[in-house]
Amino acid sequence: xxxxxxxxxxxxxxxxxxxxxxxxxxxxxxxxxxxxxxxxxxxxxxxxxxxxxxxxxxxxxxxxxxxxxxxxxxxxxxxxxxxxxxxxxxxxxxxxxxxxxxxxxxxxxxxxxxxxxxxxxxxxxxxxxxxxxxxxxxxxxxxxxxxxxxxxxxxxxxxxxxxxxxxxxxxxxxxxxxxxxxxxxxxxxxxxxxxxxxxxxxxxxxx
Amino acid sequence: xxxxxxxxxxxxxxxxxxxxxxxxxxxxxxxxxxxxxxxxxxxxxxxxxxxxxxxxxxxxxxxxxxxxxxxxxxxxxxxxxxxxxxxxxxxxxxxxxxxxxxxxxxxxxxxxxxxxxxxxxxxxxxxxxxxxxxxxxxxxxxxxxxxxxxxxxxxxxxxxxxxxxxxxxxxxxxxxxxxxxxxxxxxxxxxxxxxxxxxxxxxxxxxxxxxxxxxxxxxxxxxxxxxxxxxxxxxxxxxxxxxxxxxxxxxxxxxxxxxxxxxxxxxxxxxxxxxxxxxxxxxxxxxxxxxxxxxxxxxxxxxxxxxxxxxxxxxxxxxxxxxxxxxxxxxxxxxxxxxxxxxxxxxxxxxxxxxxxxxxxxxxxxxxxxxxxxxxxxxxxxxxxxxxxxxxxxxxxxxxxxxxxxxxxxxxxxxxxxxxxxxxxxxxxxxxxxxxxxxxxxxxxxxxxxxxxxxxxxxxxxxxxxxxxxxxxxxxxxxxxxx
Numbered sequence: 001x002x003x004x005x006x007x008x009x010x011x012x013x014x015x016x017x018x019x020x021x022x023x024x025x026x027x028x029x030x031x032x033x034x035x036x037x038x039x040x041x042x043x044x045x046x047x048x049x050x051x052x053x054x055x056x057x058x059x060x061x062x063x064x065x066x067x068x069x070x071x072x073x074x075x076x077x078x079x080x081x082x083x084x085x086x087x088x089x090x091x092x093x094x095x096x097x098x099x100x101x102x103x104x105x106x107x108x109x110x111x112x113x114x115x116x117x118x119x120x121x122x123x124x125x126x127x128x129x130x131x132x133x134x135x136x137x138x139x140x141x142x143x144x145x146x147x148x149x150x151x152x153x154x155x156x157x158x159x160x161x162x163x164x165x166x167x168x169x170x171x172x173x174x175x176x177x178x179x180x181x182x183x184x185x186x187x188x189x190x191x192x193x194x195x196x197x198x199x200x201x202x203x204x205x206x207x
Numbered sequence: 208x209x210x211x212x213x214x215x216x217x218x219x220x221x222x223x224x225x226x227x228x229x230x231x232x233x234x235x236x237x238x239x240x241x242x243x244x245x246x247x248x249x250x251x252x253x254x255x256x257x258x259x260x261x262x263x264x265x266x267x268x269x270x271x272x273x274x275x276x277x278x279x280x281x282x283x284x285x286x287x288x289x290x291x292x293x294x295x296x297x298x299x300x301x302x303x304x305x306x307x308x309x310x311x312x313x314x315x316x317x318x319x320x321x322x323x324x325x326x327x328x329x330x331x332x333x334x335x336x337x338x339x340x341x342x343x344x345x346x347x348x349x350x351x352x353x354x355x356x357x358x359x360x361x362x363x364x365x366x367x368x369x370x371x372x373x374x375x376x377x378x379x380x381x382x383x384x385x386x387x388x389x390x391x392x393x394x395x396x397x398x399x400x401x402x403x404x405x406x407x408x409x410x411x412x413x414x415x416x417x418x419x420x421x422x423x424x425x426x427x428x429x430x431x432x433x434x435x436x437x438x439x440x441x442x443x444x445x446x447x448x449x450x451x452x453x454x455x456x457x458x459x460x461x462x463x464x465x466x467x468x469x470x471x472x473x474x475x476x477x478x479x480x481x482x483x484x485x486x487x488x489x490x491x492x493x494x495x496x497x498x499x500x501x502x503x504x505x506x507x508x509x510x511x512x513x514x515x516x517x518x519x520x521x522x523x524x525x526x527x528x529x530x531x532x533x534x535x536x537x538x539x540x541x542x543x544x545x546x547x548x549x550x551x552x553x554x555x556x557x558x559x560x561x562x563x564x565x566x567x568x569x570x571x572x573x574x575x576x577x578x579x580x581x582x583x584x585x586x587x588x589x590x591x592x593x594x595x596x597x598x599x600x601x602x603x604x605x606x607x608x609x610x611x612x613x614x615x616x617x618x619x620x621x622x623x624x625x626x627x628x629x630x631x632x633x634x635x636x637x638x639x640x641x642x643x644x645x646x647x648x649x650x651x652x653x654x655x656x657x658x659x660x661x662x663x664x665x666x667x668x669x670x671x672x673x674x675x676x677x678x679x680x681x682x683x684x685x686x687x688x689x690x
Contacts, residue, residue: 056493058448096424098416101449105496148311148350149359149380177569178311195495 001027002038005070009042012062014069021070031077039067039074043112050197057105057196064112071111085116087207088138090170092120092129094157097150102176105196106142113200115207126153126160133166139207142199145176154179155187171206175199213590215554216300216517220510226518229456229511233463234270236419241267242468245423248430249472256475266468273467276474282520284438284481286344286557287405289395289670290372294405295344297483297522300554302590304547304583305344306336306576307526307559307568309378313349314534314565314572316659321533321570324349326366328571330690331663332563333370335576338662341583342562346376346411348571354687360384361391362688364408365679368395369671370690376409376440376559381424382431385410387683389435394678395671402437409438411485411524414472415465417445426472433476440485440524440557441469446498447490447508455490455504459511462486470521483557484516485524492531500529500560500567501542509546510553517554525555528579533566535575535652543582551586573663574655581632588630599623633658 001024008016024034046063049055089110093103100122107119118136120128133141141161145151154174161167173191174184184192191206193199221229241259244250244266254260256276259267283298295303313324329351336342347363354362360379367375368391379385388408396402412429416422432439443465445451451458466484473480488508492499499505509526516523527550532538547561560568561583563576604619614620623629634651636643671679679685 050494053494057496058453058493098420098422098424102496148309148352149356152356195497 001029002034005034005038006042006045009039009063009066009070010045012059012066014062014066017066018069018073021073025073025077031074032081032083034070035074035078035083039070040114043067043114046112047197061105061108061112064108067112086114087140087203088116088118088136089140089142089203089207090118090120090129090132090136090138091142091144092124092132093122093144093146094150094153095123095125096153097145097147098122099144099146102146102196103142103144106144106175106193106199109196109200110203113204115203126157129157130160130164130166133161133170134164138170140171140173140203142203143172143174145174145179148178151176151178151183154189158188173199173202173206213302213587214300215302215513215551215590217554217590217592218510218549218552219514220507220553221514225456226514229459229463229515230518232460233467234268234273236460236464237268237273237468238270239267240419241265242415242419242421242465244421249421249423249426252472252475256471258471268468268471272471276467276471277519277521279474279478280470280521281479281481282522284483284522285406286374286376286409286438287407288344288372288374289407290668292372295374295557297556298520299556300517301556302551302554302558302587303343303556304528304551304558304561304586305342305346305373306332306348306562306564307346307528308348308564308571310349310564310569310571311352312566312570314570314575316573316656316663319534323352324571325353326351326362326688326690329363329366330370332571332573332576333367334665334667335573335659335662336562337371337373337668338665339562339576339580341580341587342373342576344374344376344557345371346559347378348563356380358684358687361387361683362685364388364391365683365685365688366690368392368408370667372668372670374407374409376411378411378413379428379432382427385428385431389432389437391679391683392437394675394682397675403435406438406481409440411440411442413442413444414469415441415443417443417450417465418461419465419468429473430476433473433480433482436477436480438481438483439473440483441466441473442485442487442524443469444487444489444498447488447504448493449491449496451488455508455511458488458508459515462488462508462512463515466516467519482521483524484512484519484521486512487526488512489529497531498567499531500526500564501531501538501546503545505529506546506549509550509555513550513553513555522556523554525550525553525558526560527551527555527558528561528564528582529567530565531567533570535565535572535578535655539565539575540578540582540651543579544585547579547582548586548589551590573659574652577655577658578634578651581634584630584632588627591627594628599628
């Protein structure tokens with residue numbers, strides 16, 4: 001059963017993963033066992049294949065989606081026995097910017113890697129970021145911008161976090177085409193990732 | 208070397224039948240799926256144009272609304288230069304090549320490091336382009352990072368206009384700055400009417416976020432520009448596999464639908480508004496999901512878009528000259544060489560990005576402008592094809608030389624070797640090995656750097672007369688615009 005679930009995650013067959021997870025629970029397998037022995041190892045393989053260049057991003061995302069299908073079923077069961085997610089992340093595209101694909105990609109990858117992700121969407125104001133940090137208490141706040149004209153809203157959010165006395169409670173990471181490590185340093189962000197896979201690694205070190 | 212226009216359209220990668228099928232699919236997408244136009248004032252504008260508008264922002268387009276808009280769209284757009292060069296005559300299969308992009312990095316000409324572009328770089332690149340004959344227009348290639356955002360649009364256009372007489376295209380961040388830029392151009396053109404009759408500037412507006420979603424902020428800029436009667440390129444940049452289907456024809460169908468909706472929009476704002484069909488399509492690299500501008504599939508998509516625009520008779524803003532390489536290397540050369548030649552042969556009217564670009568659209572290099580000037584020159588030479596006439600067939604001179612002779616000192620030879628019959632790239636080395644070694648064994652990149660340095664040292668022309676300069680300074684605070 002474990003192997004079948006792993007295989008279904010690897011091929012990205014969400015329906016099958018959900019079905020097999022339900023069957024495994026019915027047979028008396030523990031939620032933590034399914035997570036630790038099937039889902040997480042499968043996603044580790046996916047990650048390794050991606051790193052080696054054997055797997056494309058869409059092929060990785062489809063596996064992450066399949067994993068999410070199983071997690072929807074397992075999450076309440078895991079919470080009931082006190083298993084915490086790997087970390088909480090709040091993510092959004094900054095104010096004035098409607099571009100969401102890069103941000104969506106990072107969010108999907110983070111979820112696939114076992115993080116609990118709150119996606120605030122696009123055109124997220126500093127106030128909305130601050131409110132989400134206050135309410136969700138995430139380990140990491142991730143911001144995206146595609147435009148040189150909107151990336152300047154990133155330091156605005158960081159300042160708003162300082163004013164709300166939340167800056168010390170959350171790590172801030174940024175990304176997007178015009179954003180660089182230098183810019184991250186300049187505005188006092190905790191990290192920058194050039195692509196989605198690096199964003200997951202970065203989050204894992206910070207969350 | 209004479210500047211364009213030269214005729215493309217010699218390569219048709221998509222059959223007429225398939226173009227029809229893509230067009231039909233695009234129209235079906237607009238009738239069934241439609242676009243998301245956000246809210247007002249866009250819904251009212253689309254409703255007035257006859258589109259089917261839903262309260263949730265979804266707008267669907269009956270075929271006759273599209274046909275009416277195409278009918279109203281000018282089939283020819285003239286973009287003017289200053290200093291006596293004939294205007295770019297966009298439409299049909301006439302090909303022009305120029306810079307493009309809003310790169311956020313520049314390779315320093317001396318140390319080769321990627322750094323933030325400054326306004327001085329924009330001025331220098333404009334002057335470089337002014338001196339390179341096979342770059343026909345100047346679309347601001349870099350974003351000056353040393354200018355405050357509020358002053359950026361006016362400073363950008365001012366700097367471009369002050370350093371080249373070639374046609375200047377750029378963008379505006381808001382309707383207010385678009386109006387400022389137009390006011391600036393009115394002063395340079397010496398009158399509003401003169402500007403609309405002989406537009407020396409034009410705009411690029413990325414009014415649509417693929418798939419099928421209006422960028423409501425930029426769409427307001429588009430409205431300002433179209434209302435003023437200034438030519439505008441409708442830019443949407445669908446990427447196969449992320450913001451468009453992974454199949455090339457699927458992307459073309461969606462992209463064409465987006466363009467048709469933009470044409471309806473522009474014509475609803477101002478009947479007869481001069482617009483350019485402006486898809487900037489590409490495929491993704493599926494390992495990074497990044498924009499693979501140098502991919503051969505991206506070139507195929509651009510050639511397809513040129514054909515789609517030709518099929519509805521609207522002048523086309525094309526895209527060639529991108530490479531994913533970070534430096535002017537072999538990859539940059541083969542990717543640019545392929546896509547520039549292909550899009551020129553396909554008949555792109557206003558081919559942007561075809562000078563200076565590296566790292567897709569993120570970096571510009573001075574020496575790459577010089578190299579691309581040669582690639583453009585070769586592509587334009589290919590467009591001219593082979594002239595066949597009694598004079599060029601040269602039967603008389605063949606008879607007079609006869610078997611076993613040579614043509615070295617024939618008058619006929621002398622009469623043709625310095626004409627359009629030959630294009631001589633400035634950066635190519637054709638010497639023998641010994642001569643090349645004696646000259647320092649340098650490669651094309653180094654030769655291009657030397658040419659760029661020489662041009663940058665030339666004394667610069669005055670592109671804005673002093674009386675106009677005074678008027679500009681009375682109207683605008685140019686404190687942030689000192690390049």
